[in-house]
């Protein structure tokens with residue numbers, strides 16, 4: 486790599502926001518989001534990358550409105566499916582490394598144990614199809630890339646399940662939560678930290694490309710739970726600090742909570758490849774949850790929802 490400049494897309498999003506802080510120690514970070522860049526417009530991507538000439542591009546921007554994607558498939562495909570290929574082309578042209586994020590929703594959830602990177606994808610909603618198209622576009626271009634597949638992202642800011650639960654807990658005496666989808670809630674902070682740890686290793690390595698390390702990696706917290714289990718844990722841990730009484734929690738089935746987009750029943754991803762290649766062990770989801778709640782309680786987040 487000729488320099489250590491890092492270009493981050495999606496810096497106002499959950500993961501992108503954490504990235505710009507975590508990556509700052511690795512090199513000069515240029516962090517942008519819509520409308521400075523519009524991933525639905527390939528020319529916007531090309532002009533931005535060519536002006537920045539980065540050694541690393543980290544794409545945390547995406548169309549993430551899973552239900553809305555069902556009625557906006559073209560826009561979702563442009564941002565999630567086509568744009569990653571354009572970014573990959575630009576990265577390859579510069580000899581840069583591309584880090585991109587993907588999702589458990591590329592799988593149908595029928596497998597009875599955690600998915601590995603080589604399992605055949607079979608998305609069951611528009612969002613998953615567009616994200617899979619993005620993964621495949623990057624693979625087709627080749628070059629040096631890491632596609633990091635994560636799941637159930639939440640954090641101290643942004644739009645996510647944890648913040649929704651904290652809001653609803655103050656408003657409602659009873660919450661009905663889906664208990665038959667299993668996965669690993671993964672904090673944006675943990676995703677950004679793992680990304681920084683991987684990049685630190687790669688930037689420290691003398692020259693050369695990623696070689697056989699290029700590819701797809703699962704990147705989620707350790708352990709598993711359901712949305713119901715996640716809600717129970719986060720509300721139990723935060724009720725006293727936020728001054729609310731834990732509502733009555735009712736476990737329900739996915740079929741009791743119809744949504745425009747179908748969700749996989751099994752979102753578990755095995756992170757063994759990540760551990761073996763980069764020596765990175767992701768923390769248990771319960772530990773990461775405690776840290777995010779501490780951040781919220783201490784008011785360390787600029788967007789504290791209290």
Ligand SMILES: NC(=O)c1ccc[n+]([C@@H]2O[C@H](COP(=O)([O-])OP(=O)(O)OC[C@H]3O[C@@H](n4cnc5c(N)ncnc54)[C@H](OP(=O)(O)O)[C@@H]3O)[C@@H](O)[C@H]2O)c1
Nearest residue numbers: 495497498499500519523524546547549586588635637638
């Ligand atoms: N959230 C999850 O549960 C989850 C689960 C698995 C994988 N992932 C993946 O993880 C990555 C990060 O997700 P996240 O939760 O951090 O997403 P996020 O909070 O929704 O942030 C995505 C960012 O991308 C921006 N964006 C949307 N359309 C754009 C466009 N046309 N041009 C440029 N920027 C645009 C968004 O801006 P606006 O807010 O203005 O639209 C937002 O700032 C994504 O690749 C996502 O697919 C997320």
